[in-house]
Amino acid sequence: MGVACSKISRGPDMAGTEADNMWKPQLVRAESSLNVPAIAAAHVIKSYVAQAPDEVSLEVGDVVCITDMPPKELSPWWRGKRGFQVGSFPSECVELISGKVPESLVDSLRKPVPKKRGKLLPFIRSLVKARPQRAKQPEQEKKGVFGCDLGEHLLRFGRDVPQVLQSCAQFIEQHGVVQGIYRRSGVASKIQQLRHEFDSEQLPELSVRDIHSVSSVCKMYFRELPNPLLTTQLYDKFTDAAGAATEEERLLRMKDAIQQLPAPHYRTLEYLMRHLASLAGNCSVTNMDAHNLAIVWAPNLLRSQQSQSACASGGAASLEVQTQTAVVEFLISHADSLFSSKTSSAMGEEAGERLPPLA
Incomplete structure (x- = not known):
């Protein structure tokens, strides 16, 4: 698990299980963030396991297409695409590769759908703005293990x-x-x-x-x-x-x-x-x-x-x-x-x- 060191590929059991599909909200399916053009690319420097249906899990060494990256003073949560998964994740878990998205990643994204973009962007922003409040909840539950x-x-x-x-x-x-x-x-x-x-x-x-x-x-x-x-x-x-x-x-x-x-x-x-x-x-x-x-x-x-x-x-x-x-x-x-x-x-x-x- 490293930023740019050798990374072990995942096995076939990692792709698209029923459990994964159950975690994807219907609204995100209908207006998928795959239709949103990437604005940056980043590699994962810190693993993260999704805590909610609108989040995406990260493994160190993965590459993520960033579709929404508000300033950290406004929200610690970014949104992007990892493989075929789309969702929010803590911005501290990734590091931007450069200001330009690699062509191989751009080609893997669908072209934006103009008629849905107007509805989708406010939806994404509402999710991002909502994340900090949910992120504070575990801090209040430290009595466990x-x-x-x-x-x-x-x-x-x-x-x-x-x-x-x-x-x-x-x-x-x-x-x-x-x-x-x-x-x-x-x-x-x-x-x-x-x-x-x-x-x-x-x-x-x-x-x-x-x-x-x-x-x-x-x-x-x-x-x-x-x-x-x-x-x-x-x-x-x-x-x-x-x-x-x-x-x-x-x-x-x-x-x-x-x-x-x-x-x-x-x-x-x-x-x-x-x-x-x-x-x-x-x-x-x-x-x-x-x-x-x-x-x-x-x-x-x-x-x-x-x-x-x-x-x-x-x-x-x-x-x-x-x-x-x-x-x-x-x-x-x-x-x-x-x-x-x-x-x-x-x-x-x-x-x-x-x-x-x-x-």
Whole structure:
């Protein structure tokens, strides 16, 4: 999952399911935004899962045709076309490629229909203006699991690692050794259902039929942590360790970095990396080795201040994604060496001291 780095294509199960069609409002079908000429093109720098019928999901590395882009001071939501999907999305998730739309994308768009344009543009603007109010609602619902500080969450529930991670990882290891695991996305409605059940402190009934929805909700949990799993504070230490000259030096510096993590983050990271290392061992079946798993997981585990402010240029953002991928790939490939039983035991003993107190 990167801005301009290698991107794994989606499987056929991603295209046009019945669930996707059910999410498209009739009004948008009747006056499709495909008829609106694109005004810019952008690549996705931050994944996003649609939260409403008039939104579109984004995957890092995708290209989006922008059809409406109000100033950010008026609305944080833009509208555009990704493949055959049309909808709104947070503008912070994309970065403009240039002022000109590539011809290949222009050709994929239908020509505008003049008689409908007058009705369609006010409709789109009304949707865009309505988005900020809906976007604030999740901020008022932080009592659940998603979007909650990791240390506070584990202390509140008296757990060593998040229930979302444990339930999803165990289920995937039993039933998810399938092609494209963690790369392919599940059905948006099913992902939201699983999220709601976890947030309601329920244990959802996971289904093999929805294995990619299970993996998607697991990634979503980490993507929404206020402080990423590898923490913003230690971002430079992890990236510097990945760039060390020798394998031995990388191992020493990476181990030093992970041992500086707060205990809840360390325990959760160990659990996740051992899980991903186990899946990487089945890459002959899944086509997801340590590198491919790192591509889809890296943006969910570490973020720099620059990437969060979306001020990096295209080249800098691409280099940053490659560096993040290198960090996560090293963690997966060297999980046994980095998380020795002695180190894990010591970190567990410090958990009481390093967990943040509840307000």
